[in-house]
Amino acid sequence: MSFAWAKPYEPKSAFGRWIDARLPLPRLVYGAVGGGYPVPRNLNYWWNFGVLAGVFLTIQIVTGIVLAMWYYSSVDGAFNSVEHIMRDVNAGWALRYIHMNGASFFFIVTYIHIFRGIYYGSYKAPRELVWMLGLVIYLLMMATAFMGYVLPWGQMSYWGAQVITGFFSAFPLVGEPLRIWLLGGYAPDQATLTRFFSLHYLLPFVIAGVVILHIWALHIPGSSNPTGVDIKEERDTLPFHPFYTAKDGWFGAAVLLVFALFTYFAPNFLGHPDNYIPANPLATPAEIVPEWYFWPFYAILRAFTVDFILPAKLWGVLAMFASILLLFFLPWLDNSAVRSGSYRPLFKRFFWILVVNLILLGWAGGRAATPVVIAVSQLATAYYFAHFLIILPLISKFERPLPLPDSISTSALHGERSETAPAGITRPSATTATPAE
Amino acid sequence: MLRFILGLVGLGFVGVLLISFFVTTADYFSNPPEPTAEEEFHHHAKELHLASDGPFGQFDEKQLQRGFQVYKEVCAACHGLSLVAFRDLEALGYNEAEVKAIADQWAIQVPTTNEETGETATRKALPADRFPSPYPNEIAARAANNNAFPPDLSLITKARHGGAAYIYSLLTGYEKQQSAELVRKFPAAKTPQGLYYNPYFPNLNLAMPPPITTNGQVTYAPGNPPPTVDQIAKDVTAFLVWTAEPKLENRHRAGLAVAIFLLIATIIAYLAYRNIWATHKAKVRVTGPLEPQNIAKSQIAKDQEGVAG
Amino acid sequence: MATQASAEGTDRAAGTEVRRRDFLNVAAVSFAGIGVVAVTIPLISQMNPPADVLALAEVEVDISKIQTGQAIKTVWRKQPVFIRNLTPQEIQAANAVPLGELRDPETLAGRTKPGKANWLITLGVCTHLGCVPLGVGEGENRGPFGGYFCPCHGSAYDTAARIRTGPAPTNLVVPEYEFVSDTLVRIGAGGTA
Incomplete structure (x- = not known):
């Protein structure tokens, strides 16, 4: 966006020009994740996890919307409605297991993304707001995941809600009224479940909104890179498309493969057996543990x-x-x-x-x-x-x-300036040229 | 200034934690935790292999039928199966008429309302019904079972640590008597009246009497393995794996297809990625020259050149 | 691919390279496309009726208590079903109508089971826009043709539940059903209605 050599968007067809003059959405996309966004050419695979987090957010929203078509947010019906999805709804078991494991994978890729940011100093000037917006996303994710875990109204759901809202009662004076306000009662009950469902449906869209801000703020200085050295000239960069779309594409497919192995062959590995017991307000499980990401x-x-x-x-x-x-x-x-x-x-x-x-x-x-x-x-x-x-x-x-x-470029090219060709010009290369015969 | 304040906050937390740590350790050594009977005498679940295990596992229909028979004859009097419907039994290989007969002859009837008087009544089960509960509510269940509540079995193999192996171990793991050592070391853990000792149960003493006690307790149709206690327990466990996860076979099949598709997609996308990067990546390697030690070396070389020149 | 390339002649090397790259890129994008389409299938099919709803596709109704001239409402697939025990006069009235006068020509015999012409079983759903017509309850408006009358938009059905006046396009639908015995009817038996 802010690089002089970024390729401007040029609509190829008359229709493209017509749209561009009225609603330049293709121009926006081109500049954000297309050929118009120059990216440091030396990014390693740790830089793939941001896009992956976006992929898992999308998976969660899509599967969540269809699950909400079958889920009842009632204390008497919630547990059975989840089992109804698992047993009777067409492909319901797959949708539910994808949503369940998708939450875990969303956290896995987000944690890797955060640690990449910490190691490579991605939070430093001029990207402080990128970092802080990312933390806001993370906080929203934690709230969403916690409320989502309450929805099946199993034993861990119920006692998780009890314990986590119990945190607030630690504060002097305001604590207990705050806890009761959050729950809508003296203990988790119908009011709690309904409001958690409402917010669990709302917050992912708030997350998506903050993700847009996160990406917008990132695109002002552009992506950081493993050397942490600023981009100086055109040959330091490659256009996002096709180079990083291709890299994200194959790596994303590989991560989805791992995700599928969990979802289809060990769907309950990351969960807790007690959440297959319906909530019982009179009996606490032997041990209350949150989901692994907490x-x-x-x-x-x-x-x-x-x-x-x-x-x-x-x-x-x-x-x-x-x-x-x-x-x-x-x-x-x-x-x-x-x-x-x-x-x-x-x-x-x-x-x-x-x-x-x-x-x-x-x-x-x-x-x-x-x-x-x-x-x-x-x-x-x-x-x-x-x-x-x-x-x-x-x-x-x-x-x-x-x-x-x-x-x-100097770091990557070991100072051999003569060998470099400016990015964007294709040169036949010794390693990939196909022999004529 | 900000960093100074935050540093003080950090010191505060670290200080409190170190105090807590010393209190915890001092307490641990001055007052070491007593071993409990559960720690010493609880057994981990036995090994159990079922046809449905593993990524390609599929149910053994005959075994599920036997397991259903065991459920019907042994468990159903006390344990419900409220998430499973009679129509689901078609997955066990019964045809429509057989399912209808099973529902019709089920010992427990379905609660309903008398259409003329409006009073509560019961009727025979239909294939569309879920298995009726043996007790109208938890109070009735506890009243009939010495204040213990027999859990619903629909999800039992997913709702316990150890899963199917735990259920199988529990069914076959009853012991007539506690060892003398246990009673001597932990008098409080002595099996109370009305409970039964089972080292596979987390609390060691269990309210359910041993349900499968003798070989041949259930009579299997000809062509099935002999109904030993072990076989009966295995069969009913396999059945309970099915009730907890009736879509397991679909899941394994779909998972295989999805995994193969994604594997091919990954390979093709990787080759496409290599192709797209081929020309541009020629001299750009993130490793190698980029490594700090190499840069440090080249810096030294440059400096030496400077000296020599 | 190789044979094609050698047939090309002059610009062979470059041509092969370009085509191989295109092939891989096209293959990768196609796989992504197939994946997205495959994923939409369960997302769409989940909206179909679940197994427990499909299992309720049949109901059995005891008709022994319906006197001649009376009708009852029962429920099948969450929709009202009208079961009417026609009087001889009503049967006569229905048979007296020339088929040519009807918007949706059907005989009463075609709408009942052989030997059970007095048992008229139809869905209680107006074929116009799905309201429940009047005429089952005692004293309800049965319309100008003595059958059923839909109060929403004024469709009038005759004693064989055939549309006579008003906006409805077709007769009240007769569901699939069978007589299990003289007093027991199974609605929904024999597949889809």
Whole structure:
């Protein structure tokens, strides 16, 4: 969009010109994901996951709309209506399993997308708003996923709703009225289920709207890249179409293959058996665990066991909210001028410690709260906060980054300027030319 | 300033967590958790292989029929199957007339309303009906079962950790008596009156009396394997896998088709991607020269050149 | 592909390359297209009636309590069904109408079962726009032809439930049914209506 060499949209037909003069939607698409959007030529596969997140959002919206044609949001009918979908509705079992596993895969690709952003410093100037809009999407996703999990009205649905709305009661004075307001009663019931269904249907469209803002904000500076060096000239880039559409296309098909293997051959692997038991407000399951994508946060919540000035419950809830909110400050917590973790030896080490730490938190959050699990989650939570709020600012102050390449092209071409052809001009290449005979 | 404040917040959280950690560990060592009877005597589910296992698994119709017979003769008196309809039994290989006869002769009738008086009544089941529950409600079920509630079996193999293997283990895992060691170490876990000891049950003591006790308890039609306790348990488990996931065969077939389609699509899309990138990618490799250590090397080389020149 | 390329002559190498690339791109895009179309099939077919609704396609009705001249409303596929026990006068009136006068010519005998000409079983759905006609209940307006009368737009049916005046295009539909015994009728038996 903001590159001088970006190819302007030129309608090929008279009809194309007619439309372009009246509603330049094709021009918009061309500039956003077509030949008119120059993208750094050196993106690696970690850059494919943003598009994949869009794919899974679409899958969730489409399957969700058809499931809503059969689902009843009533405490007496919800569980049976889901089983009716599974048993009697044409292809209902497939739609429901796709929706169920689609939620997990949406989170998988989003987590990879977030970690790519953290490693390559994609949150740094001038992309701070891209990062913050992404976090808004993530928060909306968490709310949507949580409310969606309540809808089947199984045991985990019910007790998940009970426990998660219980967070709010930790706040002094306003907490209990807030919880009752959220539930529309003293415990999860009909009012809760109906409002969760309403919001679960609404929020994905809000997410789609914020996704558009996220992409818009991204297209002003353009995509970052593995070197973190700014685009300087035309040969640093390739047009999005056909190069990155082709790359996203094959990689997307490969990820969908993995998704299909889960959906069709292990559809309940990522779920919990207790959600196949209808909700019973009088009996709590032996262990309440959220879906796997919330495990790290559940571990943070449970890590606080001591009433130190504030009650432990309030500490846990504050820490859980803070663990996400602090990410909004990430562009200012890490103010190293170098973006890419590849050129930051110290940052890189701590990045991988963070990854291991989060896996540890996830492990702890998915298990029954034995003393060992709690101790692990206490140390891991401490590292989480230390990493972002203490270590990262210190690294960016004291680290000596490796020398950066002058530009994407010089780094990629090893300084051999004579061998390069400007992007956009096709040259026969030794590796791919077909022999004549 | 912002970073200073956030740093203090971070220190606050870390401090509280470290205090919590020391309290937790100190508590653990000063007051180590006592082992429980469940930890020591609970058994993991036995191995079970069914025809429906694995990505290509399909149901064994004959086994499902036997399993249905076991359900009908052994389980149905106490356990409902409320999500399954008689018409669904056609998937087990029964024809329309047989399904109709099964529904018609089902021991429990379907609640209905008398068309003339408006009073509650019962009628014979029809193929379109779901299996009627053995009890009108939970209170009646508990009253009839020593205050235990026999769960509905429609989804049981999906609603328990361990799935089908757990159900099979539970059915065959009753033990006459607790071991002397258990009673000595955990007097509180001694099987109370009216419960039954089963090490595969998470609580060890279970309200359901052993349902399958003797070989030949169910008489199978000729041409079927002998009805040993083990065989009966396996058959009814296979049947309950079907009731929980009646579309399993469709799922496996559709999954195979989808996987093959996506595999071919991935390969073709990959080749197309290679083709499109072929010319432009000639000298652009993200790895290799881009690697920081290589850049560092070339920087050193450049510096040395500068010195030499 | 190779043979085609050698037949081309001069610009062979470039030609092959271009065509192979085109082929792969076309194949990849086609696969994407096939995938999208295949996915829409379940998304559309899910809107068809589910198995439990299809299973209710037959109902059995006890007609022993319907006196001559009376009618009842029952339900089949969530639609009203009229079962009328015609009086000899009504049968006579229906048979007296010349077929040429009818908008949708059918005889009463063609609309009932042999030997059961007094049992007129029709859907209670006006063929105009789907209202439920009057005439089953005691004292309801049976219209100028003594059969059924649709209050929505004034369609009048005669004693064989054939359309006589008003906007409806065809007679009230006779569903598939069979007599299980003299007093028991099974509606919906024998396939689709």
